[in-house]
Amino acid sequence: MSYTIYLVEDEENLNELLTKYLENEGWHVTSFLNGESAQPYICQSPHLWILDIMLPDIDGYTLIKQIKNHDSDVPVIFISARDADIDRVLGLELGSSDYISKPFLPRELIIRVQKLLKLIYKDETQKKRITVSSYEVSEDLREVYENGKLISLTSKEFDLLLFFTNHQGRAFSREDILIEIWGNDYFGTDRVVDDLVRRLRKKMSHLKIETIYGFGYRMSKS
Structure with missing residues (x-):
């Protein structure tokens, strides 16, 4: 580790x-x-x-x-x-x-x-780890590895990854994701969701995150 x-x-x-x-x-x-x-x-x-x-x-x-x-x-x-x-x-x-x-x-x-x-x-090392595409995700340690190399994610990026990982195959609207990641008290545009997805895709290019135009996003099952 x-x-x-x-x-x-x-x-x-x-x-x-x-x-x-x-x-x-x-x-x-x-x-x-x-x-x-x-x-x-x-x-x-x-x-x-x-x-x-x-x-x-x-x-x-x-x-x-x-x-x-x-x-x-x-x-x-x-x-x-x-x-x-x-x-x-x-x-x-x-x-x-x-x-x-x-x-x-x-x-x-x-x-x-x-x-x-x-x-x-x-x-x-005994704690739960999830394999997604070519990545190993540790929920307890809030860490992500690819081929043994640590990928540096911000707190929000990891929250989004974990949300998608735990709900693979389900489609979520931008509003759903906004509430899940930022909470009900967030005031601002839901375009922050697009920016967060873009950053996560850039750091973890093998994730199968699909854009559902006019609605939101879905991560396909690995």
Whole structure:
């Protein structure tokens, strides 16, 4: 399974080195050089955060509070140049799963990440997966793969894919899709449905999404 990891480390050389080591394990890594640039990504809920405590702007303690407020279950590994007991204790109190002190060998971090991911997500591979055309869709993980490669979808794109997947062969009007994906409180044109379908088709060209002119869309059964 390919996991998504977000790394926040302000030392540029170390950031690049750790990113390469993590990617060599087959994981999808997004790295940040400061806390401010990482903040907009908190809502995306990766499988793991790796946070340096001492950052130039927003420290790791502030970030982990924000991360845990959004998703209390996501694991976090703290890294720090300080090997102080108070940092370890405070990190645990705030919800960190592990703590590693600098300097450390990149391989040590990899081993810790492997063990933590295996512990946290040991049952994920057993969860329901749906095969659609040439794609493997995991509803629980909200991930889509083609030939083992992760396809990056937005939340709305995945919602639409799942809606079509669970109702293959049925035709839906634009209004039906609008209500399903955006909810009853959405105010705007139903042409957003056309745009969303277009984006999904572009990213997943093998999906059999048919346009029913003057009405809406249908995904044919695989």
